[in-house]
Amino acid sequence: MKLKPRVVVGLSGGVDSSVAAKLLIDQGYEVIGMFMKNWHDESVTISNECPWLEDSTDAMLVAETLNIHFQAIDLSSEYQTRIVDYMFAEYSAGRTPNPDILCNREIKFGVFRAWAREHGFSAVATGHYARRVELDGPGPRHALLEGADKNKDQSYFLALLQPEQLADARFPIGDLAKPALRALAREAGLPTAGKKDSQGICFIGEVKMADFLRAYVPDAPGPIVRADDGRVLGEHRGLHFYTLGQRKGIGVPSNTDHRSYVVVGKRAADRALLVAFDGPAAPGLFQTEVQVHALSWLAEPITAPARLEGRVRYRDPRVPLRFEPLPGGTSAHVIFEAPQRGLASGQVLALYDGERLLGGAVYHTSET
Numbered sequence: 001m002k003l004k005p006r007v008v009v010g011l012s013g014g015v016d017s018s019v020a021a022k023l024l025i026d027q028g029y030e031v032i033g034m035f036m037k038n039w040h041d042e043s044v045t046i047s048n049e050c051p052w053l054e055d056s057t058d059a060m061l062v063a064e065t066l067n068i069h070f071q072a073i074d075l076s077s078e079y080q081t082r083i084v085d086y087m088f089a090e091y092s093a094g095r096t097p098n099p100d101i102l103c104n105r106e107i108k109f110g111v112f113r114a115w116a117r118e119h120g121f122s123a124v125a126t127g128h129y130a131r132r133v134e135l136d137g138p139g140p141r142h143a144l145l146e147g148a149d150k151n152k153d154q155s156y157f158l159a160l161l162q163p164e165q166l167a168d169a170r171f172p173i174g175d176l177a178k179p180a181l182r183a184l185a186r187e188a189g190l191p192t193a194g195k196k197d198s199q200g201i202c203f204i205g206e207v208k209m210a211d212f213l214r215a216y217v218p219d220a221p222g223p224i225v226r227a228d229d230g231r232v233l234g235e236h237r238g239l240h241f242y243t244l245g246q247r248k249g250i251g252v253p254s255n256t257d258h259r260s261y262v263v264v265g266k267r268a269a270d271r272a273l274l275v276a277f278d279g280p281a282a283p284g285l286f287q288t289e290v291q292v293h294a295l296s297w298l299a300e301p302i303t304a305p306a307r308l309e310g311r312v313r314y315r316d317p318r319v320p321l322r323f324e325p326l327p328g329g330t331s332a333h334v335i336f337e338a339p340q341r342g343l344a345s346g347q348v349l350a351l352y353d354g355e356r357l358l359g360g361a362v363y364h365t366s367e368t
Contacts, residue, residue, distance in 0.1 A: 131171060132166060
């Protein structure tokens with residue numbers, strides 16, 4: 001008798017991962033549900049609620065409904081060293097990291113994948129809106145495509161995965177549109193069918209980044225300075241609260257003709273936050289050329305200049321660009337056909353060939 005392939009599903013307590021588990025069961029897999037606890041906040045210093053505890057309870061109820069084994073795994077130590085420490089170091093250096101992308105590579109398809117392999121599971125499944133397809137011929141055996149629902153596509157968050165991680169990954173909901181997914185959840189009686197989508201940090205819960213930083217990173221005040229004439233407009237609490245292109249929450253009012261200020265840079269020497277009036281003329285806000293580093297490929301590495309497409313941030317459309325690799329293979333010069341707004345150091349550029357995600361890299365700009 002042929003044994004069913006064993007898959008562990010990362011149940012986050014949301015509807016997407018809940019339906020992912022149900023679809024795998026329907027496809028004949030042996031499935032267990034696993035909730036990853038990535039952050040300890042027992043004193044509840046971030047908010048008056050424990051969002052991860054509610055999510056864990058919802059994940060357990062989903063497993064009971066589907067009649068599958070459920071357990072929680074504590075990855076908080078690994079999350080601290082691989083995500084939080086890195087995140088704090090990047091913010092302290094004036095950059096803007098993307099913890100969700102790093103969490104996918106280091107935690108969900110890193111530490112969690114290693115645990116799954118050690119315990120006899122053939123794959124790790126999540127509720128990402130992305131599609132993994134088999135390839136023929138030499139080179140990588142799998143490709144990663146955008147999710148069928150373009151309004152929910154999450155391929156961007158997988159841009160730094162490695163081919164071996166993709167080989168063990170499963171994305172059961174990648175062919176579904178969100179309304180159809182919620183309909184499936186209701187038909188199956190899943191308790192998360194009507195639950196709102198989370199807007200929090202990766203597997204921590206409904207926590208905003210600003211609140212997280214405010215709770216754990218000391219203030220480091222500095223001046224808010226106009227980039228054009230050096231005039232001091234006010235004082236900020238810390239450069240780590242701001243990113244290039246930010247308009248809201250800067251702390252300086254619009255001028256008399258209602259022109260809003262926007263962040264155009266950070267000056268580490270005196271911890272100055274540089275601002276200018278928003279618009280095409282704002283110095284440093286729009287860039288046609290940018291350097292990227294820490295290149296990571298899901299497809300065959302591109303070693304010669306090429307015409308590609310890029311997604312400069314989540315939910316932005318793909319835009320045409322020229323990719324010019326630099327010596328060493330880990331960095332490149334990128335030239336966009338049209339200027340792009342607010343490319344902050346530490347954020348990620350996802351590279352595409354049509355719907356296929358080729359890989360990604362980290363911006364290394366001159367804003368600091």
